[in-house]
Amino acid sequence: MGLRSEVNRDVRLATPGEFAVPRIGPLEVWPPVVLAPMAGVTNAPFRTMCREFGAGLYVSEMVTARGLVDGHLKTTRLAHFAPEESPRSIQLYGTEPDSIGRAVDMLVGEGRVDHVDMNFGCPMPKVTRRGGGAAIPLKPRLFEAIVRAAVERSGDVPVTVKFRKGTDDDHLTFLEAGRIAEAVGASAVSLHARTAEQLYSGEADWTAVADLKAAVATIPVFGNGDVWEPWDALRLMRVTGCDGVVVGRGCLGRPWLFGDLASVFGADSSSGGREPGPPPSLRQVTTTMARHARLLVAWAGPHGIRDFRKHTAWYLKGYATGPAARSKLQSITDLDHLDGLLADLLTDLDPDMALDPNSLRTPRSHRNGPRPVALPEGWLDDPEDATPPPAEAEVLVSGG
Numbered sequence: 380m381g382l383r384s385e386v387n388r389d390v391r392l393a394t395p396g397e398f399a400v401p402r403i404g405p406l407e408v409w410p411p412v413v414l415a416p417m418a419g420v421t422n423a424p425f426r427t428m429c430r431e432f433g434a435g436l437y438v439s440e441m442v443t444a445r446g447l448v449d450g451h452l453k454t455t456r457l458a459h460f461a462p463e464e465s466p467r468s469i470q471l472y473g474t475e476p477d478s479i480g481r482a483v484d485m486l487v488g489e490g491r492v493d494h495v496d497m498n499f500g501c502p503m504p505k506v507t508r509r510g511g512g513a514a515i516p517l518k519p520r521l522f523e524a525i526v527r528a529a530v531e532r533s534g535d536v537p538v539t540v541k542f543r544k545g546t547d548d549d550h551l552t553f554l555e556a557g558r559i560a561e562a563v564g565a566s567a568v569s570l571h572a573r574t575a576e577q578l579y580s581g582e583a584d585w586t587a588v589a590d591l592k593a594a595v596a597t598i599p600v601f602g603n604g605d606v607w608e609p610w611d612a613l614r615l616m617r618v619t620g621c622d623g624v625v626v627g628r629g630c631l632g633r634p635w636l637f638g639d640l641a642s643v644f645g646a647d648s649s650s651g652g653r654e655p656g657p658p659p660s661l662r663q664v665t666t667t668m669a670r671h672a673r674l675l676v677a678w679a680g681p682h683g684i685r686d687f688r689k690h691t692a693w694y695l696k697g698y699a700t701g702p703a704a705r706s707k708l709q710s711i712t713d714l715d716h717l718d719g720l721l722a723d724l725l726t727d728l729d730p731d732m733a734l735d736p737n738s739l740r741t742p743r744s745h746r747n748g749p750r751p752v753a754l755p756e757g758w759l760d761d762p763e764d765a766t767p768p769p770a771e772a773e774v775l776v777s778g779g
Contacts, residue, residue, distance in 0.1 A: 381639060381655035384739045387610035392652035393644045400648050401599040401622040404537025404566040406466055406494060408436050410644035411623030412612065412637065413569065413601055416441050416470040416496065416541075417744075419686070420631065423461045424674035428667070429630065433637030436468055441498050444473035444482035445770075458491070466493035470541075472501070474511045475521075475767030476528035483532040492536060497529060499542040499556065502575035508753035510768025513543050513575035516552035517758065520765035523559045530564040537566035541603075541625070544587050546752045547576040550759075553587060557595040569601040569625050578748025579628070589619035601625050607740045609639040609655060631743040632693025634667065635659060661698050662730035665721040668694050672717055684713055697738030700724060 383390070400409045412435035414421060419440070426437040439457065446454030460467045469492050473479035479497075486492045499522065501512030516522050529538045540560040545551035557568050570591050572583040583604025592600045602615050603625035612624040630636045639655035659667070671690065676683040691708035704724055711717045755768060 380657065381609070381642075382658060382734065382736050382739060383610060384608060384736070386740070387608055387614065390610040390613055392654070393613060395645070395649050395651040397651075398616060398644065398648055399622070401567070401601075403436070403494060403539060403599065405535065406436070406537060408623060409648060410435060410641050411601075411616070412436070412640050412644075413623060413625045414438055414630065414637075415571075415603060415625045415627035416498065417627060417631075419689075420744075422457065422675075422678065423459060423464070424671060424678050424683075425634070426464065427461055427674055428634040428671050429637050430464070432635045433639075433641035435637055435640070436466065436494070437464070438468045438470050438494075438496050441470045441472045441501070444471055444478040447471075447482045448478055448485065458486075460491075467491065468494040468496065470496040470498050471529070472498045472511070473525060474509075474515065475770075476524045479525050480528035480532045483529045483536075483538070487532065487534050487536050494537055494539070495529060495533060496539045496541055496569075497526065499540060500571050500575070502543065502578050502752065504750075504753040507546070507575060508755060510755045510758060513546055513752065514754055514758060514768075516542055516556045517546060517550060517754075518762055518764060519552070519555055519559060520763055521767060522556060523563060524765055526560055526565060527563040538564070539567040539569065540565045541569040541571070543571045544574045544584065546754070547574050553591055554594045557591050557600070561595050561598050565598060567599040567601060567622075568595060569603055571625070571627075572602060572604040575752045576749050578750055579742070579745035580748035585615060585619055588615070588621050592620045592622075599623060603627060605629075607742075609636065609643040612640055613643060613652075628743050628745065632690060632696060633743075634671075658697075658734040660730065661700070661728060661732040662725060664694055664698065665725060669714075669718060669721060672714060676714060681713070684711055684717065687711070687717070693743045696741060696743060697734045698732055699735070700728060 400407050401411050414437040416438045421440050442454055442458050499515050506512035507514040542556050544553045560568050570588055572587045588602035599622035601623045602621040606612050606624050606626050607629040615624050642655040643652040645652045672687045675687050688709050707720055
């Protein structure tokens with residue numbers, strides 16, 4: 380039987396027919412779970428790992444529209460999908476309608492994607508201080524023009540929109556953003572239920588997800604924030620009435636979370652859920668780590684092993700491996716080095732070591748915030764101004 384934290388002790392499995400299958404254009408998403416795009420993480424190897432454990436919609440790292448149109452090498456690589464990936468879902472970032480429209484036209488015209496997600500929630504200062512990310516919904520006419528440009532060039536490929544509550548509690552934009560996206564033809568919206576000022580601190584405000592669901596009546600609404608266990612997804616949908624969930628930091632080092640989500644929701648919407656199995660043992664975790672590292676090196680070349688270093692701490696969180704072992708894994712140089720360290724781990728420790736139940740809700744990766752949001756000078760002077768920010772706002776490296 381799977382573990383549960385105290386907060387989820389009494390959450391019941393999905394019952395037959397309890398949740399409808401959300402449709403994003405022609406796509407049916409079951410279980411109603413979407414992988415949140417995360418810079419430096421949700422590349423093709425990580426998406427492959429997650430998909431091997433359970434179904435859902437797996438979205439790429441953020442790709443800049445201008446970088447895609449201009450043929451930027453890293454952007455082109457990040458926009459690559461593994462041959463078996465279906466549907467092919469890409470997150471696109473842009474700050475003005477022209478480059479967004481051209482990028483969508485390219486992706487759709489070349490048959491490269493089945494779904495386009497648009498990022499209006501990035502809280503990073505290097506983005507917002509240039510008028511991008513979470514700053515754009517502060518100018519609803521600009522936001523509308525960008526989303527409309529994507530929808531009008533997408534043909535039969537659905538376009539979805541992801542945003543935060545707003546920049547801070549005094550500037551909440553999510554309800555207007557949701558209504559605008561719905562009105563111009565977006566196929567779904569997703570809300571990270573924090574402000575940009577919060578970054579990744581505090582608790583997600585699930586009441587905002589409920590408010591958005593009440594305001595947006597004709598397209599699916601997905602809730603994002605604090606889905607650490609499969610039971611959280613059930614609670615989020617029941618409490619807010621939303622149509623599905625977006626999973627971010629909760630799956631870092633835990634691609635099997637998608638298998639647990641598939642279990643609690645059920646094989647289809649009419650079957651009802653089942654109890655997930657226990658968390659993997661230390662031996663099973665190391666096997667998954669080795670598989671992930673090989674996929675990453677095959678995709679990115681030898682330097683892919685450096686990209687994998689950050690994953691090692693996430694995978695071992697909750698297992699009593701000790702700081703020395705974790706430190707050594709942070710300096711792996713190649714696959715043989717990784718294999719040797721993992722073998723040492725299983726020799727020195729109990730390979731059947733179980734996950735510490737107290738770690739289930741321990742945040743992974745970002746914990747920073749709150750922090751005031753950096754905006755361009757005068758950005759709040761005229762909210763109805765649809766003038767895009769300067770071109771350099773979009774000249775950012777894809778992936779964040």
